[in-house]
Amino acid sequence: MLLLVAGVLLWSAAHLLKRVAPNARAAMGSAGRGIMSIAILASMVLMYLGYSHAETDFYWGRNPQSVGINNILMFLAIYLMVAAATKSWITGSIRHPQLTAIKSWSIGHLLVNGDSASIVLFGGLLVWAVVSVILINKQDGKPALSVQTAAGKEVMTALSAVLAFGGIAFIHIYMGYPVFG
Numbered sequence: 001m002l003l004l005v006a007g008v009l010l011w012s013a014a015h016l017l018k019r020v021a022p023n024a025r026a027a028m029g030s031a032g033r034g035i036m037s038i039a040i041l042a043s044m045v046l047m048y049l050g051y052s053h054a055e056t057d058f059y060w061g062r063n064p065q066s067v068g069i070n071n072i073l074m075f076l077a078i079y080l081m082v083a084a085a086t087k088s089w090i091t092g093s094i095r096h097p098q099l100t101a102i103k104s105w106s107i108g109h110l111l112v113n114g115d116s117a118s119i120v121l122f123g124g125l126l127v128w129a130v131v132s133v134i135l136i137n138k139q140d141g142k143p144a145l146s147v148q149t150a151a152g153k154e155v156m157t158a159l160s161a162v163l164a165f166g167g168i169a170f171i172h173i174y175m176g177y178p179v180f181g
Contacts, residue, residue, distance in 0.1 A: 001054045001055070001056075001120065003046050003049050003050030003053070004046070004047060004050025004051050004054055004117060004120050005050070005120060005124075006046050006050070007043045007044070007046030007047030007048075008043070008047060008120060008125065008128070009124075010039055010042060010043035010046060011043035011044070011047065011128065012124070012127075012128040012131075013039070014040050015040070016128070016131065016132065016135065017036070019132070019135040019136065019139060020135070047121060050117075050121075051117050051118075051121050054116070054120075056115040056116045056117040057115065057116045058114060058115045058116075059114040059115065059119075060114030061114055062112045062113075066111040066112050067112055067179075067180065067181065069108065069111055070108040070109065070111050070112045071108075071179065071180070072108075073104045073105070073107055073111075074104075074105065074165065074168070076104045077102070077104040077108070078161045078165050079157070079158070079161040080094065080097040080098065080101035080104065081097070081098060081101045081164075082157050082160045083097055083157050083161075084097040084098045084101070086153060086156070086157045086160075088149060088154060088157040089149050092148075095137070096132075099129045099132050099133050099136075100129075100133075102125060102128075103126055103129045103130065105122075105125075106122040106123070106125050106126035106129065107122075107126065109121075109122040110122045110123060110126070
């Protein structure tokens with residue numbers, strides 16, 4: 001569990017450094033990008049190893065309702081990630097689509113994974129995303145939201161989200177994690 005906690009903390013620190021210690025991050029100069037990239041990659045390795053090897057206690061389990069809600073939240077998360085990349089119409093309504101996607105992903109996974117390792121991983125990333133939104137809004141203000149986009153772009157965004165959801169579901173099933181039912 002220590003590796004998992006270290007991974008979540010390293011992920012959070014690497015992403016929040018610019019917001020909580022802007023002078024320290026600025027002092028790193030252009031090399032800071034590489035350092036932060038390495039820190040983020042290392043955090044992902046730590047989270048993977050920590051989660052897969054954690055001895056964990058179980059508090060709740062899956063049920064058909066939570067699985068259904070999880071799948072809806074997962075599709076929303078994937079759609080928001082794709083929309084953020086394509087600047088789809090939803091980005092004109094949601095200020096932080098990628099962080100909102102992480103929050104949706106985290107809540108969905110917490111609904112179906114009630115073990116202590118999942119609470120640390122998904123709960124920790126949920127807290128990071130919430131803190132990030134608060135810090136960004138506090139420091140940058142709330143810009144006006146307005147996006148104009150073509151219908152073709154919207155169709156491609158939705159289609160990309162459906163394909164990504166299918167691919168992620170396939171990988172989860174292949175790895176032994178049931179996605180449906």
